[in-house]
């Protein structure tokens with residue numbers, strides 16, 4: 001029996017609501033498959049923790065997360081809780097820097113039965129991965145912005161060869177895996193603004209250097225054009241990689257293509273650690289009302305199991321991941337489950353019940 005320790009950060013707001021059913025679902029999937037067991041360890045961090053202790057990300061939580069086999073994080077932050085300088089509490093971003101999680105992997109896949117904004121029937125074919133560089137770019141901590149005399153503000157964007165090479169290697173490995181699974185349109189696209197900024201010309205140059213080590217059809221697109229392509233023909237894309245702030249913006253846009261933030265899972269992956277979390281935030285407007293859609297959290301749990309499976313060559317973990325994904329698809333397939341953010345009445349309890357029942361019915 002393989003035992004995996006999972007550091008769990010429920011965080012704030014709806015994070016507290018979507019975490020327990022996700023952990024429960026992961027246990028059910030593992031029990032069904034057999035051969036592996038998860039030991040979750042709930043850790044403190046976030047805006048609530050800051051209010052209670054004066055620290056948003058306690059050192060003990062970081063150490064326990066570092067020691068775990070994988071990290072599951074729901075959502076952190078609360079616009080009403082801020083540091084003295086007025087900025088919001090964002091320990092989830094700090095964790096990316098501390099654990100060097102350079103690749104933000106955001107799969108975007110339509111779920112049959114979930115209404116999508118693009119009417120075209122090809123919306124059913126949307127299945128791409130957006131990879132967001134996650135520790136530098138416009139978010140680089142060493143490039144803190146300045147404000148001089150209340151008249152000039154500056155920010156610095158940082159691209160390094162070291163992180164870019166790792167990012168692109170991770171990108172092409174994702175393409176390789178999708179090729180083996182017969183998924184995608186077989187292309188890897190670097191999204192940048194190389195026509196205007198030297199930093200992005202450098203980013204693209206490294207992309208094509210790394211591409212030489214792989215047999216992947218590789219191309220590039222400007223970020224502004226990509227914003228348009230994602231609305232007019234998202235089904236044409238397969239694996240995309242981009243800088244931090246561009247990825248931040250495009251990933252919310254991409255989530256909207258498949259139903260919204262409640263359907264968008266993600267993983268922040270580094271050489272040694274990985275954090276799995278839904279793309280959405282703590283959503284204080286709906287927290288405590290039972291309206292949160294846990295689907296993105298469930299799919300993030302599935303990504304965690306898949307990552308463990310790949311890392312440890314553990315077929316049981318891979319099977320458990322696949323079961324959760326199939327259960328989500330089965331639960332939504334009939335179209336009767338309609339979540340609140342899409343105008344329906346299905347809240348947290350309804351979605352949890354439907355996905356859990358689907359999981360229990362599935363054959364391994």
Ligand code: ATP
Pocket residue numbers: 014076077261262279280281282283284285286291292293294296341
């Ligand atoms: P952050 O800056 O922390 O990423 P955000 O500004 O992107 O947060 P979110 O909290 O992600 O904001 O979500 C924006 C809005 O979308 C929420 O206020 C909420 O109404 C809705 N929303 C987000 N996640 C969900 C969910 N899982 N289920 C239902 N509605 C959601």
